[in-house]
Amino acid sequence: xxxxxxxxxxxxxxxxxxxxxxxxxxxxxxxxxxxxxxxxxxxxxxxxxxxxxxxxxxxxxxxxxxxxxxxxxxxxxxxxxxxxxxxxxxxx
Amino acid sequence: xxxxxxxxxxxxxxxxxxxxxxxxxxxxxxxxxxxxxxxxxxxxxxxxxxxxxxxxxxxxxxxxxxxxxxxxxxxxxxxxxxxxxxxxxxxxxxxxxxxxxxxxxxxxxxxxxxxxxxxxxxxxxxxxxxxxxxxxxxxxxxxxxxxxxxxxxxxxxxxxxxxxxxxxxxxxxxxxxxxxxxxxxxxx
Amino acid sequence: xxxxxxxxxxxxxxxxxxxxxxxxxxxxxxxxxxxxxxxxxxxxxxxxxxxxxxxxxxxxxxxxxxxxxxxxxxxxxxxxxxxxxxxxxxxxxxxxxxxxxxxxxxxxxxxxxxxxxxxxxxxxxxxxxxxxxxxxxxxxxxxxxxxxxxxxxxxxxxxxxxxxxxxxxxxxxxxxx
Numbered sequence: 001x002x003x004x005x006x007x008x009x010x011x012x013x014x015x016x017x018x019x020x021x022x023x024x025x026x027x028x029x030x031x032x033x034x035x036x037x038x039x040x041x042x043x044x045x046x047x048x049x050x051x052x053x054x055x056x057x058x059x060x061x062x063x064x065x066x067x068x069x070x071x072x073x074x075x076x077x078x079x080x081x082x083x084x085x086x087x088x089x090x091x092x
Numbered sequence: 093x094x095x096x097x098x099x100x101x102x103x104x105x106x107x108x109x110x111x112x113x114x115x116x117x118x119x120x121x122x123x124x125x126x127x128x129x130x131x132x133x134x135x136x137x138x139x140x141x142x143x144x145x146x147x148x149x150x151x152x153x154x155x156x157x158x159x160x161x162x163x164x165x166x167x168x169x170x171x172x173x174x175x176x177x178x179x180x181x182x183x184x185x186x187x188x189x190x191x192x193x194x195x196x197x198x199x200x201x202x203x204x205x206x207x208x209x210x211x212x213x214x215x216x217x218x219x220x221x222x223x224x225x226x227x228x229x230x231x232x233x234x235x236x237x238x239x240x241x242x243x244x245x246x247x248x249x250x251x252x253x254x255x256x257x258x259x260x261x262x263x264x265x266x267x268x269x270x271x272x273x274x275x276x277x278x279x280x
Numbered sequence: 281x282x283x284x285x286x287x288x289x290x291x292x293x294x295x296x297x298x299x300x301x302x303x304x305x306x307x308x309x310x311x312x313x314x315x316x317x318x319x320x321x322x323x324x325x326x327x328x329x330x331x332x333x334x335x336x337x338x339x340x341x342x343x344x345x346x347x348x349x350x351x352x353x354x355x356x357x358x359x360x361x362x363x364x365x366x367x368x369x370x371x372x373x374x375x376x377x378x379x380x381x382x383x384x385x386x387x388x389x390x391x392x393x394x395x396x397x398x399x400x401x402x403x404x405x406x407x408x409x410x411x412x413x414x415x416x417x418x419x420x421x422x423x424x425x426x427x428x429x430x431x432x433x434x435x436x437x438x439x440x441x442x443x444x445x446x447x448x449x450x451x452x453x454x455x456x457x
Contacts, residue, residue: 004442005410011391012410017306017320022298025324029294029331065133065141066152072131072167073155076237077251079228083210084249085449086201127397206447230447 112166112238113215113223114189117182121234124177125170135163135241158248163241175207175231183209183227186236190225207231214245221245294334297343298327304344304412305351311407312355313362314396322358326351348412349422352404359400387450394444395437401425402433409434 111134122128133141138159145152159165172178190197190213200211208230215223224245226237239248305326309319329350330343337343395406401423408419416434420427 004438004445007387007391008395008406008410008441009413011388012311012395012407014303014307014411015310017302017323021306021320021323022295022302025298025302025327026295028324029328062140062144065137066144068131068133069138069141069145069155069159069165070152071129072133072165072237073158073251075129075167075169075235076165076226076239076248079210079226079235079237080212080248080251082228082448083199083201083212083226086203086210087199208447 111164111240113240114186114225114238116166116168116236116238117185118168118170118234118236121170121178121182124172126173127171129167129169131165131167133165138162138165154247154251158244161242162239164238165240166238167235169235170233172232172234177232178229178234182234183229186225186227187211194222195225214243224248294331297330297340297347301344301347302327305347307411308348308351308407309355309358311392311395311411312404313359314392315362318358318362319355322354323351326354329354352408352422356400356404390445390448390450391441394441397444398437398440401429402437405430405433406437 111132122130142156142159145156147153147156170178194215194217195213196216197211197213200209202209210228211226213225213227214221215225221243222241224237224239224243226235228235302323306319306323309322309326310316313319313322326347330337330347333346337346395403398406404423405419405425408414408422409416414422416427416430419425420430423430
């Protein structure tokens with residue numbers, strides 16, 4: 001195994017989810033599928049979903065904008081860092 | 093009517109130019125690129141996005157600090173499968189726009205061996221920074237960034253250490269410690 | 281009731297399976313999607329799918345194999361759904377905790393980002409090879425892909441990563457400044 005293999009094993013080693021992940025999954029599985037929702041409950045849920053859709057969409061727009069901002073600055077950071085590295089190398 | 097139409101088009105173009113500080117003219121590269129990014133975020137969108145940035149996350153907090161007072165950020169980045177898909181003329185079109193008195197090139201690096209160039213320009217008005225342009229090119233990658241507004245250059249220079257990018261001194265140490273040919277044992 | 285009769289030791293130990301394999305499932309999703317929240321959401325779906333299909337699980341080893349295969353499929357599906365948004369090479373988020381200390385966090389981070397730039401199939405091949413330490417035959421079975429294709433993805437991906445590291449000065453510094 002060469003150095004890149006070893007570094008990839010380190011880089012791609014397993015990570016932990018949030019500390020409460022297992023508990024959330026087990027709770028969610030225990031709730032089971034919703035077979036017994038009555039029609040009026042389903043209708044009420046639909047109304048809630050529709051009225052909150054506008055808020056959800058705005059939130060979604062905000063998340064998309066946030067992702068784009070983060071991406072833009074990540075690209076900028078990589079390029080600035082790249083330039084700084086080589087300027088520093090040239091100065092030395 | 094033609095005159096009116098022409099003025100309307102000119103007006104639209106002017107409006108676009110007011111957003112970015114120079115035109116990129118790189119859309120023709122999108123068709124050749126294997127991967128591309130096109131981000132255009134004006135001031136109001138940046139401030140809207142800022143509300144969704146988590147101050148507890150170090151990377152997001154850094155970005156939140158950077159975008160305060162900005163009027164826009166515009167990024168075009170292309171990756172190509174083969175060399176020769178972009179030409180120096182593409183970059184020269186942009187450089188021409190950055191040769192005005194307001195713009196100063198503060199750093200430029202070039203590697204003849206790798207065919208890589210990178211430049212940072214700063215726009216100054218009345219003694220204040222009002223924009224930054226970054227041009228970065230490799231044989232199979234081309235990136236142009238325009239950050240519009242009161243850019244905090246110190247904060248921009250210290251983006252290293254965020255987004256998983258090493259800080260400059262650490263990266264140099266890492267470059268000394270690691271390298272090809274290092275054997276660490278066997279595996280599959 | 282049927283679930284309990286078919287595989288009582290597995291049905292009673294769903295919680296145990298979650299705790300035992302959460303790291304594996306989450307990591308496949310995270311290394312592929314590079315979005316922590318999305319990775320946890322996808323990982324949760326994998327386990328809920330396990331819960332629904334518990335009757336078909338024959339043993340602990342079968343459960344592990346099943347989870348890995350479904351995690352891979354769900355991660356790829358989720359990645360395809362996200363491709364509607366512009367995707368680019370350098371996407372990353374704050375990293376979750378590692379189980380063991382990483383030797384060189386700077387290089388590790390760079391490698392993770394570079395792996396994230398690979399196309400769908402080679403990216404998952406690399407994850408299964410280096411995260412799960414599977415050989416090419418095992419990877420071919422999980423991805424339902426010819427063995428030769430798996431080997432080709434591995435070879436090309438490694439060559440590409442070496443080149444990209446070299447250009448970033450991590451395989452040697454060529455700049456003249």
